[in-house]
Amino acid sequence: MENDNVKKSKNSFWHELLHPSEKVVFRTKGGIDKQFLIIVSILIGFGSIMVFSAGYVYASKFFGDSFYVIKRQLLFAVIGVAVMILLANIDYALLKRFTLPIFAVSYILLLLVIIPGVGTTTNGATRWLDIGIIQFQPSEVAKFALILFLATYVSFFEDKIKSFKYGILFPALVIGAVCVATMLEHHMSGTIIIFLIGACMIFLSGADWRWLAAIGGTFAAGALGIVLFTDYTKDRIDAWLHPENDLLGKGWQPYQSLLAIGSGGLFGVGLGNSYQKQLWLPEPQNDFIFAVICEELGLIGAVAVIVLFFLLIRRGLIIARRAPDTFSTMLAMGLTAKVGIQAILNIAVVTASIPTTGISLPFFSYGGSALVMQLAEMGIILSISRYSRQREI
Secondary structure (H helix, E strand, C coil): CCCCCCCCCCCHHHHHHHCCCCCCCCCCCCCCCHHHHHHHHHHHHHHHHHHHHHHHHHHHHHHCCCCHHHHHHHHHHHHHHHHHHHHHCCCHHHHHHHHHHHHHHHHHHHHHHCCCCCCEEECCEEEEEECCCCEECHHHHHHHHHHHHHHHHHHHCHHHCCCHHHHHHHHHHHHHHHHHHHHCCCCHHHHHHHHHHHHHHHHHCCCCHHHHHHHHHHHHHHHHHHHHHCHHHHHHHHHHHCHHHHCCCCCHHHHHHHHHHHHHCCCCCCCCCCCCCCCCCCCCCCCCHHHHHHHHHHHHHHHHHHHHHHHHHHHHHHHHHHCCCHHHHHHHHHHHHHHHHHHHHHHHHHCCCCCCCCCCCCCCCCCHHHHHHHHHHHHHHHHHHCCCCCCCC
16 A cells, blocks of 8 residues: 555545545556456346346236346346446546545435435335435445545545554544444344444554454444344344244244255255245345245355355455555455455345344345445446556456
8 A cells, every 4th residue: 555645634634525626637547357347247147147036926926027026127237237337437536536425415315214204114124215216225325435435534544543543433433423323224234234344444444453342342232232122133033043933923034044045955946946935935036035046056056156255355355455545445445345244144144144134145136226336336446456556367
């Protein structure tokens, strides 16, 4: 990472956010990272096939059209790819100039959800905003905004990041503010993901890990308190530990998920032949699509998905390591960590390794706005790869 030539004053961070004066410099750029692009393309293709396979029964039952889910997914995939290509060809450094507006808008959107009559309730949860043409979760925007804000922050205070004040305290306050707003939506899974993304970026910035561990312990203690004294989360824990005791309630989904995984065996029952997607597993094209993958493609298919995510994360970190400056390094690391954290947590939920909560599987779970957001973030990583300091291998 390169240190800035000019030593930053205490107030330069806020001054630059409020009054960006940095001139746009058109730098020499090379080709995008082809390996990363190939992995993303495979994930899009694989994910689209599984969305159709997992969702056509559900789509036929509830929408009267077996192709309803896949048509919408492919539409948003095309939009997402177009956005990815556009961002891949734009200098990532321009994002730094819009850090504060993006963060402010994302936080306002989070707060709008909790206003009665504004947020949209789906399946008993109020986490969405409906703007007519699309319904989306502001928490998805907040994840990206937080990554962008922390990347900008670390690039300004790189030389002070080892201190408690600059390396831990201020970033923790920002992360905490976003987590609180998300928690007010009763969106525990989003809160956990946002905290983990923030903690990961603080750790990768080089901050003192001991302070980070202390804050992580405090957060874990607070989360435990919420679990122990909140009926909603207590029910989720009980259903996770003993799904057979509430098969007609919260234990239904994890129980059916485990049946799907166990039925797949080594090679699966065949693409399109899942039994659990026949309305036994609720909305199988969404958060529990990995269970359908396990049933239809078996252990081989499940391992293939995990390997693809591993390769994506590995390549993303290589791009981050080769990035030309601190801002791009932290941005690429944060966006890569976001995909990795969500993939790990989703697979853990589906396999009943952790309590059931609403976490989608990137590139696979049905959801238009989320897919567009994910592909846009991949476009930013590809843009960073164009300015790599080293030749591709």
